[in-house]
Amino acid sequence: MSSDGGLNPESETFESQSRPVFYIGQHETNRPEPLTDDQYSLLLNTGFRFVTAPVTNQRFFQRVVDLHKAYLKEREQWAQEHGLSAAQLQNPSLPGPVVPTLTDEDTSLYPSDYIGSLAVYLSPWIDLCSSDPHIASISRQVLNLEAAYANWCGARTIIIPGPRKDDDGRGIAQYARAIREALHSAGRANIVIHMPMYREPGLDETAETLSSIFGPENGTKEDASKEIDLFTTWDSWNTIRSVCNYSMRLFVALRIPRRVPEKTLQERWFAEPLHYLTIGKDVFQPNRAGHPSLSKHHQALINHYMRLRSIPWIILCDVGPRPEELSIVAEPMAVDFPSLAEATQALKEKRKPHMPAINAHVAYMKFLERQQPPYSAMETPALTSFQDWLQPPLQPLADNLESATYEVFEGDPVKYDQYEKAIAQAMLEWRELKKPMSGEGPTPDSPRELVVAVAGAGRGPLVTRALRAAEATRTTIQMWALEKNQDAYVYLLRKNKVEWGNKVNLVKTDMRGWEGPQAQGYETLIGKVDILITELLGSFGDNELSPECLDGIQKHLARPHGISIPHSYTAHLSPISTPRLYADISSRIATDPNGFETPWVVRLFALDYVAQKVPGHPRFQQTWEFVHPVPILRTEQFVEEHGDISRYTTGGVGSIAGASGSNEHNARHCHLTFVCPTRGVIHGLAGFFESVLYASQTGEGKDPIEISILPDQIDRKSKDMISWFPIFFPLKVCDSSSRSLAFDTELEVSMWRQTDDSKVWYEWLVEVYAWVGPKTRIKVGASELHSSRKVACLM
Known part of the structure; x- marks a missing residue:
């Protein structure tokens, strides 16, 4: 391998697939007809796996073209015969050209055994x-004719060239509406829009359009000196998929430019439903040995995108073999009896005589495939399958978990290693600080014991770690384990x-109803807990009701020196763009009307963090915190002041209507400001926790012993x-893609x-503000007030 990323294809050997696999296809811009069976076989022999077909x-x-010419000529004749003026010819009621149906002379695409492997x-x-309007109408008719016919032939993927320019919205709206119609015309196929990453000169389609044939409208070239707005192409794509209601059958084929753009734009496209990455011949550069290669920036971009759960396929454009090369099919006799020179050359190139050699660009891409970083510990097949997959949050109080669910949790050594370190350090410092121990030994002369309780023991991993920590620190403990799940208790x-x-x-009980540890040798005397250990944390820290559970058991902690592990936890938020999740939730509204009101647990992956880190406004911001143990227990205080809580069921003490207010101390509120310098769409809020x-x-x-799922x-x-x-936390409506919001947008x-x-x-709400002056900002948009009350976590 050369220093600039090239290779000699003959020097590379096959490696085991511990990395993403590149599925490489070929697109020829000027291919007039689909390949014949023989041509298709020849192309596969050059290393490609699939091919595009017109x-x-x-x-x-x-x-x-002749149809439109005839229409224009006929219109001129009308004008001459009837004395019509140019203004009268613009009458919208005048009939326009209608494209007749396809005939067998118009196409060479037919149903076949391999039609499913073609990208039409x-x-x-x-x-x-x-x-x-007439050219737009003809174009729409052709689009529907071709899409419907390809769908009938059995094509699973239909690629449609994207718009050539990003205008003020009129043309893009027409395009988007036509794509929505095509989704109905081709009801079984996926529709893929071929878009450039940004408007790099020379990156668009080069084919002549009807507009350039019949007028100068689209024939004029863009000013090369004009500053390129990197996000206009994404704006167009956002309009298209919004008009198509985030259809699950609508994807992007992304043209990779010669010059890789800034990271912000790369991440924006990373969040989109990518089906193909297309790379033109001009993107490759010859290395010192003359072989095609890609820059380090291109390699990094491709390696990053290939980490997606649905790995995008790669299409190499105009890299050969050319259509005329594939048209030369060797004579059967010549294949059976090649000349000595032909046989020697074929042996050298590792191919059959009269078969084309392995394509140099494909060979390089296969080399790049082997050079990818191996899958990490976070990229196992099981974890990868959870990428961007919506799961309703657990209800550990209302439901008993299955053994398989416990087993998944127990498969994380990092969490339990951190817990064990925390328990061991707590035990060492207990002895170092000479705190009293609450446990009595088996005899009056026995030394005191440290009382340790694991509340919500599940299948016992924390119990095992606590026993191991006691052994490592040589601490004599009295171990208690509480579990409400009857099956787990067995x-x-x-x-x-x-x-x-x-x-x-072992005690089978809900931790909130436990009466505390009984002292050794006594039946009625209730003791105290020195170290209380729980693993009640959820993805947002408190979403599995850890505060409420600990309220019910921490009264048994020895005061003032009792320890709770965990000691505290904080929740954090960041606004994100995640079209896949938005489309998924939208598609299931008919069966799940609370989809946009549900906080979903999901391994976020194909997303774009739209907020940027600026002074005073970090990308990830803390919402609230819970600390344990609580010095004053609200429940006990309430009983002392009001008596039996059950008598207070109609509110009246400043709480939610119908509530006693005994859990009001666990309510929280936050107001955060995020800065979004580039325009975009906010689909929801990503929540994380630290403890x-x-x-x-x-x-x-x-240093404190911590766990965290914050990305940074x-x-x-x-x-x-x-x-x-x-x-x-999904959002129904929060669109900030207007050009006027390109900079200095703030999300409240x-x-x-x-x-x-x-x-x-x-409950959550997002408001969008834009600065219109040095000291003035205006509200330009807002989401609805969302509430998960209908899918609340039950106490």
């Missing part, structure tokens, strides 16, 4: 954006006998932890954690 041929193109490419000469009983040597006191499991109490400046902190605090995916995010003493839910 629906119609040059004869059909000429027939359409519609005619690039149509102009759906034309301001001439498993714990067996584990206590087989693994723990009956060292654990301090244990903070040193010795005052020696030790997880590698530092709990690298490769997989127990929690982020949470996603309001969120509430609400409770009525029987359940907990979230």
Whole structure:
């Protein structure tokens, strides 16, 4: 391999597939007809896996051109015969040209065994954006004829050339409406719009359009000196997919430019439904050995995009073999009896005689495939399958979890390693600070024991870690494990006998109803817990009701020195663009009317963080915090002041109507401001959490032991932890794609954690502001107030 990323194809050997696989196809801009069977076989022998195919041929193109010419000539004759003026000829009621149906002479595409492996490419000469209503009408008719016929032939993918320019919206609106119609015409095929990443000169289609034939409208070239707005092409795509209601059958084929754009635009396209990455011949550069290669920036871009769950396929454009080369099919006798020179050359090129050599560009791309970074610990097949897959959050209080669910949680060593470190440090510092222990030994002369309780033990992983920490620190403990799930309790009983040597006191109970540990040798005396351990955290920290659960059990903590692990946790938000999730939720509204009111647990992957980090306004911002233990328990205080809580069911103490207010201290509210310098669309809010499991109490400046799923902190605090995916709060409407919002857009995010003493839910609202002066900003948009009350987490 050369220093600039090239290779000698003959020097590379096959490696095992521990990386994404490149599925490489070929597109020839000037291919007039689909390949014959023999030509298709020859092309596959050059290393390609699939090929594009036109629906119609040059004869059909000429027939359409002649049709419009005849219409224009007929209109002139009308004007001469009837004395019509130019203004009268613009009468919208005058009939326009109608494209007749296809004939067998217009196409060479027919149903075949391999039609499903062809990417059908519609005619690039149509102009759906034309301001001439007749050319736009003809283009739309051709689009529907070709799309419907390709769909009938069995094509699974139809590629449609994208608009040639990004205008003020009129032409793009026409184009978008036509694509929406094509989705109905081709009801079984995926529609792929071929778009440039940005308007780099020379990156668009080169084929002559109807508009350029019949007028100078689209024949004029863009001013090369004009500054390029990187986001205009994405604006056009956003209009197209919005008009098509985020159809799950609508995708993008992204033209890779010669000059790779800034990271912000790369991430914006990364979030879109990419089906193909297309690379033209001009993007490749010869290396020192003369072989084609790509720059380091192109390699990094491709490697990044190939990490998507649905790996985009790669189409190489105009890199050969050319149509005329494939038309030369060797005579059977010549193939059987090649000359000595032909046989020697074929052997050298590792091919059969009279077969084309492996394409140099394909060979380079296969080399690039092998040079990708291997799959990481976070890219196992199981984890990859969860990318951008919506899951309703768990209801651990209302539902009993399955054994398989526990098993998934237990497969994360990082989380339990951090818990074990926290428990061990807490035990060491307990002894170092000479805190009293609450447990009595088996005899009056026995030393005191540290009482440790795991609340919500599940199948016991935290119990195992607590016992291991006690052994490592040589701490004598009295171990308690609480579990409300009857089936999990049975498993714990067996584990206590087989693994723990009956060292654990097991109690089947909801932690909130536990009466506390009974002192050894006494039946009625209730003791205290020195270290309380739980793993009740959710993707947003508190969304699985950790605060409410700990409220019900922390009264058993020894005061003032009792320890809760975790000690605290914070929730964080960031606005994101994630078209895939928005399309997914939109598609299921008929069966799930609460889709946009549900906080979904999802492994966010194909997304764009639209907010930027600026002073005072980070990309990820904290919403609120919970700290344990709470010095004053609201429930106990309420009972002391008001008596039995059950008597207060109609509110009246400043709480939610119908609630007693005993859980009001766990309600929260935040108001955050995010800065979005580039225009875009906000589809929802990504939620994360961080937790301090244990903070040193010795005052020696030790770092706290933490876990985090914040993207900018997880590698530092709990690298490769997989127990929690982020949470996603969707938005119904929040569009900031207008050109006037290109810079200095601010998002004001309001969120509430609400409770009525029987359940907990979230409410969220996003408002969009734009600066119109040095000290003046105006509100330009807002989402609805969303509420998850109908799918609230039950207490």
